[in-house]
Amino acid sequence: MLVRDWMTPNPRTVTPDTPVLDAIKMLKDQGYRRLPVLEGGRLVGIVTDKDLKDAMPSKATTLSVWELNYLLSKLTVSEVMAKPVISVDADEPLEEAALLMEEYKVGGLPVISDGKLTGIITITDVLKAFIEVMGMREGGLRVTLDVEDKPGALERLGAAVKPSNIVSVATAGRHDGYRVVVLRITGEALETVVDRLRNAGEKVLDVRETKPRKV
Numbered sequence: 001m002l003v004r005d006w007m008t009p010n011p012r013t014v015t016p017d018t019p020v021l022d023a024i025k026m027l028k029d030q031g032y033r034r035l036p037v038l039e040g041g042r043l044v045g046i047v048t049d050k051d052l053k054d055a056m057p058s059k060a061t062t063l064s065v066w067e068l069n070y071l072l073s074k075l076t077v078s079e080v081m082a083k084p085v086i087s088v089d090a091d092e093p094l095e096e097a098a099l100l101m102e103e104y105k106v107g108g109l110p111v112i113s114d115g116k117l118t119g120i121i122t123i124t125d126v127l128k129a130f131i132e133v134m135g136m137r138e139g140g141l142r143v144t145l146d147v148e149d150k151p152g153a154l155e156r157l158g159a160a161v162k163p164s165n166i167v168s169v170a171t172a173g174r175h176d177g178y179r180v181v182v183l184r185i186t187g188e189a190l191e192t193v194v195d196r197l198r199n200a201g202e203k204v205l206d207v208r209e210t211k212p213r214k215v
Contacts, residue, residue, distance in 0.1 A: 003097050004090040006129050007111045007119035013038045014047065016078035023077050024052045036110045036117055037081050043110055043117050045081035055080040087112045088121065098126045135168035139212035140186035141193065146203040147181045149174060154181075160200035161185060164193045180205070 013036045014023050023035060027049050037045035055075060086104050088097045090113040097109055101123060108122035131137065147153045158166060165187035173180045185193055194207055 001094045001129060001133070002090065003088055003092050003094055003111055003121055004113070004119065006094055006125045007090065007121040008125070009119045011036060011110075011117070011120040013117065014077050015039060016044060016076060016081070018077045019073060020052055020055055020075040020077060020080060021073070023047060024049075027052070033122075034108050034120070035077075036085075036120065037077055037083075038117060041116065043085060043087060043112065045078075045083040046085045046108075046110060047077050047081040048107075051080045051082065085110060089113065090118055094121075094126065094129050097121050101126070133168060134170060134182075135184040135186075136210070137213045138167055138184065138186055139210050140167065140184055141190055142206075142208045142210055143183045143185060143194065143197070143204060144206040145181050145183070145197065146178045146205060149177055149179045153179075156200065157181070157183070157197070157202065160197050160202060161193055163187065164189050178203075184210075 012026060012030060012032060014026070016037055016039050018037075027033065027035065032049075034046055034048040036043055037047055086100060086106060087110045088100055090111050100109060101107065108120055110117055111119035111121055113119075145157070147157065154169070161183070164185050166183050167186050168182075168184040170182045171179045172182065189196075194204055197204055
């Protein structure tokens with residue numbers, strides 16, 4: 001899965017000289033949380049709803065309404081945007097975007113393709129992809145196992161699961177020559193799949209039955 005498969009294409013943008021009040025209205029009206037900042041078609045920054053709110057005067061200010069309105073009318077996005085901006089290429093794997101968001105503690109990234117802004121990817125998009133990868137809407141059995149960390153281990157799992165069907169596989173953690181593996185299994189003979197795994201010598205840690213969920 002690539003970033004381009006999960007991003008929001010053609011995001012709304014602002015320019016550095018966009019008034020902060022206009023940017024706030026755009027976020028509120030459109031339900032966005034961040035706006036890429038373009039100058040001459042080039043990505044120069046990003047501004048979030050938090051950046052804009054932090055730029056607003058405190059309620060404890062002694063300025064008059066007229067003074068406040070004057071100051072706010074002069075405040076532009078260039079004065080509050082984050083720069084340099086962290087971005088990700090549209091053809092990078094989705095997990096690279098997730099890693100960048102975690103490393104830089106940001107909730108979204110502008111997406112670049114051939115040097116131009118082409119979309120935006122957010123934590124919400126990554127969560128949607130995670131749900132898809134884990135097959136969570138398909139129901140079936142969620143089986144957690146300790147599997148030997150060596151070649152052929154997954155092949156043996158697959159053989160033990162038949163005639164049921166593995167619709168997703170995830171690993172989480174490594175310890176003492178084993179990996180924790182989470183399978184989502186659907187199809188026929190589900191009622192005996194755990195027995196087949198145990199009879200094949202697999203260490204079953206947890207079994208949960210889940211129902212299909214609609215989008």
